[in-house]
Amino acid sequence: MTSTTTSTLRQRRGGGRPSAPLHGSAQKSLRSVFPAREVPDVWQATAEDRDQVKDRLAEFSANVNRHTRYLRGSGAQKILRWLEEFPGDTWQQRWRNSGSDGLGRGWRDHLVDAISDGRYGRVDWAELSSGALTLVCADVIRPGLEWLMTRQSQNLRQVVSERRDPDGFAALAAVADPTLWSANLGFHARYQIAMLMVAKGGEVRDITVGDCLELRETEARVYVHAGSGRSLFYSWLRDLGHFPAEAPTTLRDVSRHSGQVSVAELVDRYQLKCRPVRDLIVDYLTERQPSLDYNSLEDLSRTLGLHFWANLEKHHPGIDSLRLVPEVAAAWKERCRTKTSVRRLPDGSTVEVTSPRTNAFALLTTVRAFYLDLAQWALEEPGHWGPWVAPCPIKEAEVSHRKHITRRKARMDQRTRERLPVLPTLVKTAADQLKAAQARLAAVRAAAPGSTFTVLGETYTKVKGTRYTDRSTSATAHDAAGRRHCFGPAEQRAFWAWTTVEFLRHTGVRIEEMLESSHHSITQYRLPTTGEVVPLLQIAPSKTDEERLLLVSPELADVLSAIVCRVRDASGAIPLLRAYDPNERVWNPPLPLLFQWRWGGQDRPVSVSTIRKALDETLLASGLTDATGQPLRYWPHDFRRIFVTDAVMSGLPPHIAQVICGHKTITTTMNYKAVYPAEAIEAHRAFIARRRALRPSEEYRTPTSEEWDAFLAHFEKRKLSVGTCARAFGTKCVHEHACIRCSMLRPDPDQRARLVEIRDNLIARIAEAEREGWLGEVEGLQVSLAGARDKLAQLDAEAARQSTAVDLGMPLFGQIAVRTEEASGPFAGG
Structure with missing residues (x-):
């Protein structure tokens, strides 16, 4: 292992050239569809002379005190006199010619140096700041967004909202959450809208989607850590209804989304030097594209572009043929069997670690398929593919599936053997962590700002907050060591860790299927013979393009109930969200997703990274370790x-x-x-x-209709006089139908009176047996009595639980059966 920098390692991975990232391609595409407004050189306010501007500013500052009015007027006049030194017919032209937009934070020092010779009187920065604020808010000049972000003013939002467009901000207040409007997030959102108005001109209704995209791009350059609530302003503007229907639903993380880019863009990110080979790979991927999903297409482009040809160009500059000499092919295959990763040491330095590549088999198989496809296609189109046919450098024996499958099976079985026995510990830890997080959150919200409180044996001091935050709902506190704790996000992660563990272990679904589950996924089915309602969970098509229905157990029903109760809004409905599909790089249609939370003032889907972070925190709290003593990881x-x-x-x-x-x-x-x-x-x-017994194996085949009907009929035959039998399908009754004694009997609350009657009868029979000396019968009757009392205790516990349960609000089966969707895209209608 050798120490190296991350940038150097990236160059080594990319064949000596860093690959061009796809992140932000979606934003670039939106910018082409929704361009930002251009700021003109002439409009009424900027074309006025200095005396007219003075009158305008006096009217603009009429409602402030005398001192503030003096500072604004005097500072504005000094700035205007300074701008007169630059060429231009309007103040905006002079502003641009002065180069002020490009000075950013250095504009103040530049201006002070320019007018410090006494030509305009005494130089006072507070006076100049007030003057600049007045000129900007009065629409005399329109500085760039970057200049506004580096010269922030606490009064800009208030002045613009009160003097430029009070009706527009009143309309914003009507669509915004009242608690957010007066909170810190709402303050920032209104400031962003004010910046767009003074930079682009017009009122709130004149702001375009392109203006918002330009603002987000500028913030990404100016603010290294922009925060999670920086796109709230766009949600408010979209809710006003002034944006077109095709406008994006949200700007959250749009700079990180790539969207579906062309095949050429997928290949060009690796900057291949040999243009003919680059064109060949593009043509090959285009030919394969109709039969692949987008995620597989991107993976194939990465294998051929980065791991195959870019790797060859790095170690063999000038290579231009697929016909590889044995030495070159052998060296490339040896490099493919290992990978290099970076690990950060406790002192902050990084080390380069070389380890076996687990997907080396798949990489070699993909390249071999590339060569064989070219040879096959050359028979049909010799003019196009024939010149590229070459002997495949990968032998069939090198991609033998048997050894690869056996090793992969062994690795996966070992993971399962390590994690299955400790699953109950993880389940208990997740539940305990959620209870503790909820207790801390309730305690910090009940405490007064700045006060000290104790919860779960730990003492905290609640932060006082700022004048822009709602101090009564603050969930931040410092512990005895002075460390800051945000109990709100911690409780959120604890809840989603618990729901993830319970949801996945009771359903066995894929992670993308879980995150795509919606309120519409909860359905019900009434058995035609008994009338019993069976809750079902509909799993939308994902990897295999097949939907399926899962029976909902009582434990899973409790989890679904908790989720629905949590994500409902004030009206009782689950908000409709559009989730970004990271595999297909597209936005899904609006759905009442179950896995959603409110973050940064917006309802957003729970991401895979959030789920993994929450699971890691739960596993760390559980103290589970693997065979090597390292913390156990669950994917x-x-x-x-x-x-x-x-x-x-x-x-x-x-x-x-x-x-x-x-x-x-x-x-x-x-x-x-x-x-x-x-x-x-x-x-x-x-x-x-x-x-x-000459019987063939029965279970390794597709079930017949009769077997499936028998499986469903099992649920119809569970009905008993005092409840329902919950024994597994295909198992025998181990208690010979002595149901009162059986732990698998799930008693019916409507049959409580019958159970009380049975219990009283057993008590009377035990008394009679003891009186008559039938001691052999007393023991059996006492077992039955204990079972009857246990069933009554279960009913009492169930009644107590249902008294605090929340109705799932499941849609009726008839409503689910008739809902339709309109197909869209190139394959719509066929």
């Missing part, structure tokens, strides 16, 4: 493997698990299931018994 997909393993080991037929998980083949399902030694022995013995 969201680990829960899917655990779900399959636990379900199959508990007796669920693998072909049923395949349907529940949405796998294309049973092989995929069995690859997810981890193998345990004891289970392997039992499975082998069962296989021998089946073979002796």
